[in-house]
Amino acid sequence: xxxxxxxxxxxxxxxxxxxxxxxxxxxxxxxxxxxxxxxxxxxxxxxxxxxxxxxxxxxxxxxxxxxxxxxxxxxxxxxxxxxxxxxxxxxxxxxxxxxxxxxxxxxxxxxxxxxxxxxxxxxxxxxxxxxxxxxxxxxxxxxxxxxxxxxxxxxxxxxxxxxxxxxxxxxxxxxxxxxxxxxxxxxxxxxxxxxxxxxxxxxxxxxxxxxxxxxxxxxxxxxxxxxxxxxxxxxxxxxxxxxxxxxxxxxxxxxxxxxxxxxxxxxxxxxxxxxxxxxxxxxxxxxxxxxxxxxxxxxxxxxxxxxxxx
Numbered sequence: 001x002x003x004x005x006x007x008x009x010x011x012x013x014x015x016x017x018x019x020x021x022x023x024x025x026x027x028x029x030x031x032x033x034x035x036x037x038x039x040x041x042x043x044x045x046x047x048x049x050x051x052x053x054x055x056x057x058x059x060x061x062x063x064x065x066x067x068x069x070x071x072x073x074x075x076x077x078x079x080x081x082x083x084x085x086x087x088x089x090x091x092x093x094x095x096x097x098x099x100x101x102x103x104x105x106x107x108x109x110x111x112x113x114x115x116x117x118x119x120x121x122x123x124x125x126x127x128x129x130x131x132x133x134x135x136x137x138x139x140x141x142x143x144x145x146x147x148x149x150x151x152x153x154x155x156x157x158x159x160x161x162x163x164x165x166x167x168x169x170x171x172x173x174x175x176x177x178x179x180x181x182x183x184x185x186x187x188x189x190x191x192x193x194x195x196x197x198x199x200x201x202x203x204x205x206x207x208x209x210x211x212x213x214x215x216x217x218x219x220x221x222x223x224x225x226x227x228x229x230x231x232x233x234x235x236x237x238x239x240x241x242x243x244x245x246x247x248x249x250x251x252x253x254x255x256x257x258x259x260x261x262x263x264x265x266x267x268x269x270x271x272x273x274x275x276x277x278x279x280x281x282x283x284x285x286x287x288x289x290x291x292x293x294x295x296x297x298x299x300x301x302x303x304x305x306x307x308x309x310x
Contacts, residue, residue, distance in 0.1 A: 002278045005049035005074070007033045007065055009057040013256040014267075018053070021267040028275065035061040045072040051278035052076045055252055059087040059132050062252065075281040077274050078231035078251045085228045086251035089131045089166055095227050101220065102245040104238075105169040112156045115165035119148040127168040128155065138162075139199060141170060171238040171245060178211050178237045178244070181253065181266060182225040183273050187218045189262030208257040220244050232270050 004022055008015050022030050031047050035056045040046050052069045054076055056062030066080040078086075085091050096103040107122055109115040119126055119142060128140045128151055138155075142148040155162040180190035190211035199206075211217075221235045224246050234253035237244045255266045 001029050002027055002051070002275060002282075003029045003031060003049040004274060004278065005031050005033050005047050005052035005069070006055065007035055007052055007062065008055045009035050009061065012057075012254075014254050015055050017256070017259075017267040018055070018270065021271045022053075022274075025271065025275070028271075033065075035065055040065065040068055042068055042071070045069070045074065049074060050282055051274060053274055054078060054083065057252075059083070063087065073285070075277050077277050078233070079229060082229040082231050082233075083251045086233070086249045087132060089129060089248060090164075092228070092249055093168075096224065096246055099223070099227050101223055101227060102240070102243065104171055104245055104247065107167040109165040109167065110163060112152050112163075115152045115167065116145070116149055118165065118167045119152075120145060122167050122169060124148070125170040127170050128152070129166045129168060130162065131164050131166050171240075171247075173238045176206075176239075177247065178217070178239065179258070180211070180213075180217065180221045180235045180237065181255065181258065181262075181264075182221050182233045182235060183269050184230060185222060185225070187213055187221045188266070188269055189213070189258065189264040190217065190221075191258050191261050208261045210261050210263075216243060220246065224249060232273060 006015075006019060006022070011019070019030065022028050031049050033047055033052075035058065046065070046068055052066065052074055054062045054066050056065070063080055063083050066076040066083060069076050070080055085095060090106070090108060093103055093106045097106075105122070107118040109118045119128070124145070125141050125143045126148075128142060128148070130138050140151045142151055152165065155165070175196065176192045176194040178190055179193055181188050190213055191208045192211045193206040193208060195206040217237075220237070220243070224235050225231075225233050228249050228251075231251065232253065234250040234255075236247045236250065238247055258264075259266050
């Protein structure tokens with residue numbers, strides 16, 4: 001029996017689908033772990049499980065609780081290192097830039113005046129985003145110096161977390177973008193997200209349709225997933241004239257509108273991967289225990305002759 005810890009904030013459609021799939025497996029026992037209704041003692045393993053599936057809505061909650069389980073030797077899907085890379089847009093962009101994976105240009109600023117200089121340097125239109133966040137919240141496309149000034153002033157008034165200014169190149173997409181789902185090293189499907197609005201997230205009204213997988217699309221998605229550390233990932237891309245550019249990578253991907261669209265049972269594929277990671281973790285622990293026992297037996301056999309001589 002494999003014990004799966006299910007870390008969540010709220011049971012949305014995706015979490016319910018994943019729980020249904022997990023609980024349908026005869027060799028799986030699920031331990032539900034709500035990230036907000038309990039405290040955690042860092043000196044103790046929070047719950048005795050073989051693997052944790054992290055589905056927290058809060059990036060910081062998911063990151064810290066994942067680290068606690070990892071500190072006690074329990075694998076997490078996705079690992080905290082992957083969540084850290086995907087959950088912060090600056091880190092994602094920096095990794096992609098360093099590896100030469102196509103991604104929109106980004107300028108960073110930490111003061112209102114220099115943020116305005118950055119938008120001027122980027123050129124208009126450009127996009128202002130919070131470095132942490134999802135669902136297209138608090139995104140702003142600014143079309144002029146005056147509009148940028150107003151948006152930056154508003155962001156600065158929201159508090160210290162909004163005084164990190166992430167200025168991204170605006171990509172003139174054809175009324176749609178692409179979300180591709182990667183499990184391990186396999187691209188299992190992709191959707192177009194279409195909207196008359198420049199924000200195409202399905203959470204903001206974007207309409208999903210199937211996106212055929214091509215060798216070029218699969219290649220950039222695999223490269224991106226490897227760069228982030230792999231796992232259960234959604235890669236968001238824009239189409240360019242001859243290829244693609246990676247916008248963001250999501251480590252707690254939503255997929256409710258993509259199952260029928262892609263004809264892929266996404267929660268089942270995710271659960272298969274989770275069980276595989278749990279089995280790998282169990283096998284690794286057994287190998288470590290065997291190694292410790294073997295080293296203990298070897299040490300004991302070495303000590304016996306000395307005990308006889310005494």
